[in-house]
Amino acid sequence: MTVRLAQIVEALGGELVGDPRTPVSRLASLASAGPEALSFAVSARYEAALRASAAGVLLVPPALREAAAPQAALIVDPHPYLYYARLTQWWRERERASQPMPTVHPSAVVDPSATLGPGVSIGPFAVIEAGASIGEGAVVGAHTVVERSAEVGPRTRLAPRVVLGAGCRMGARGVVHSGVVIGADGFGFAPLEGTWVKIEQLGAVRIGDDVEIGANCTIDRGALDDTVIEDGVKLDNLIHIAHNVHIGAYTAMAGCAAVAGSARIGRGCTIGGDAKILGHLTLADGVHISACSVVTRSITQPGTYSGFFPIDSHAEWEKNAASLRSLHKLRERVRALEIELKNKT
């Protein structure tokens, strides 16, 4: 796909400096861009990399205009990172427009009682069960299963090999990547004389609009009430959301994070990769958890919270870990020294 620089600026704005007919056939990083590519720098910090770049078009903030102008055609915009995000969307949309028209693949199994909106695309071997509904312009990938009475909102894209469980709801304009399982049973058992009696999970999963869910995530259905994910939440890969969790709007979680049952996370939080939230806790709006930290108590104040063991050479770590195992005794020894010294005075 090749476009002219002028087409980009016409669609997305910004100031064009140089030849509007400059062709752009891909977007690239400063280091890998050639004359056929558009690249970008968000701040003066990237000036050296920018000067070394062979990009044919550069997207820069006003502060880099002078540095960049001699070597390439420019788009000058006060928010180049945001401009870049929108440019990637525009680019992807154009690529998609060149692909075949949406259609229901003849191999898909669609129950006659399912509702398909106009312009939906249903991939090979997809299964749409009884009473399910697929909103206008939604995409259901190959091998994806939309179970009984589940709902997919307008323009949402389910990648190949997703399961949306019975009665679960995915909102509009969402993206669900491959391998995601929405609506498996929450982990609930009543103990009985050393064995476990299953508690059937009768709730569902309700997911808002503009939500993205990364590959191989699992979001369990609620025990009685629903598991809820509000609008604009973004989940990276391999995240586990247990039953009856509630995640507030626009919260983002990085890869391998997990939230145990009935925890409630506020709006606008960020949860670092591999961070874990234990069950039944509440996190306020605007809480930021560092990667690999374990949240064991509710957090009522916004702010950044951390807790993981610092890495070191194995030999140093081993000595410190050994000392750590008797830390409370060390504390007592210091207390004893303080008292002894005080008594001497």
Added chain:
Amino acid sequence: MTVRLAQIVEALGGELVGDPRTPVSRLASLASAGPEALSFAVSARYEAALRASAAGVLLVPPALREAAAPQAALIVDPHPYLYYARLTQWWRERERASQPMPTVHPSAVVDPSATLGPGVSIGPFAVIEAGASIGEGAVVGAHTVVERSAEVGPRTRLAPRVVLGAGCRMGARGVVHSGVVIGADGFGFAPLEGTWVKIEQLGAVRIGDDVEIGANCTIDRGALDDTVIEDGVKLDNLIHIAHNVHIGAYTAMAGCAAVAGSARIGRGCTIGGDAKILGHLTLADGVHISACSVVTRSITQPGTYSGFFPIDSHAEWEKNAASLRSLHKLRERVRALEIELKNKT
């Protein structure tokens, strides 16, 4: 689905207080229940929530009978949590009974040498390979693959999109959720001059009866002998069980836990979410590992074991983590102070 209160008590026992014809059309938590719903309270701790509930039917222990009687029809039972578990099962069974009769979907690929018991249900696009056997009343979901000579026990339910590898065995009355991979190769390589020579994994996976396996778990086949999961084990989502692991009966593991190769876990253990058991270790029966703890040595005594960094504000954590990196030196300084003070005395 709507039932009468009397039907529930007839099926599951307990004492009925109030109108036996009271209709119940769903089970719900105290907070979300309306007059059409049955809810429950397990102990006096929930008395306030119980009084605020609009539930039409309440399941309570004898101690809450008086508090509950004025506001709803009752089921009184000494073990309300266990009663609730069984009620969810009864409810789900009735829902299932209203669904279409079990059948082999015409799109499924079933090898002529495979054995299907009576009353099995095989979903769209399922693949049952040569020599596999599916027990009486078992359910194989859409897109699930049962490879050569694998066995599925009677009344076991494989959700959509499960892989049961060649020669692997899943027992009776089990539940396997979507995305589970049973019988992928264990991670085994012999080092050779900076490269890795694959050790083909020739064992299988043997899983007992009444086992539940959560979404996107992976259970690898053994190198030579089998990986073994005994009866009644319950695994939450995204759990990794490496080759040649042995998990004792009725042990339960929460989400994102992992067990490295050849580890042996006893009966009746609980492994918290994200806890990790390193390879070749042995855990006794009745060992409980806290969430997010790393087990680096065998544990011979029952009890609860923990090990994770406590969370704190980022600023506090940073100071403590910095001190931790020289903890063994701090210990030496305390020792030096002790000696010096002793010498002065």
Added chain:
Amino acid sequence: MTVRLAQIVEALGGELVGDPRTPVSRLASLASAGPEALSFAVSARYEAALRASAAGVLLVPPALREAAAPQAALIVDPHPYLYYARLTQWWRERERASQPMPTVHPSAVVDPSATLGPGVSIGPFAVIEAGASIGEGAVVGAHTVVERSAEVGPRTRLAPRVVLGAGCRMGARGVVHSGVVIGADGFGFAPLEGTWVKIEQLGAVRIGDDVEIGANCTIDRGALDDTVIEDGVKLDNLIHIAHNVHIGAYTAMAGCAAVAGSARIGRGCTIGGDAKILGHLTLADGVHISACSVVTRSITQPGTYSGFFPIDSHAEWEKNAASLRSLHKLRERVRALEIELKNKT
């Protein structure tokens, strides 16, 4: 399958001691082997287990020849572990040779513009999209999706239920286990007034030759440039590789490890299970990270690095964790004691 001992030695070398016609019908561990089985011991450490074994054939190093000879036929080789690895490969190859000839299953959906090499095997319900290419002798499992313009190298095996995303490339002689998702979107968003603007991920994933990827791993496509995995890399199960990561040749990572965006890992590294590498870091060649450690800074020197909380009884851990939360204050108290004592002298 049963072979004669002489066939093994003819194919793989080593010295045969005893009856060359001894039948071998399976490979087994010392403890579980019967007279029909071949087992092995890599060093004198296993002499007691070897003496207790009922194996009909034993693979041993020269140092164990005398101990082993009285009880079984032998293969004597200076590198028995490597021999064993190759024997498992030979064994598996013979098993495969007895299976049906490779073929394209009639239910597979193969785009007419896709290229299939000679001898490829395409399983039931596999989907090969436009412009994709499958190399000579490659295997595409049931339900596996090879998206637009993706490439699978010669003799690579994709298990059932793999997704290889559009434009991504898997090299030759690789193994990809079930549930793997290669080429889902990297996790990239530009913040805008409390919401997130998606950055479409326009790069791909390039994977070298002889790479193995465990069940349910996820490897995201790059934002602009590609995510790169070099030759001979081995990944265990449930590993997350974020966008624009670069992993050097022959590096091995154990289960549940994760690498955040744009990190660069050297050649010949080993990353322990559940270890996490934060974003934008660089690890030198030959770095070894212990299981469950969190790498928060670049590592420029080869060596072994660790960082996780030591496990203990819950009661001990609790006391130490409490002390840890005021460790920097303890350090200050020791400093104060040191000064006070010095002043007294």
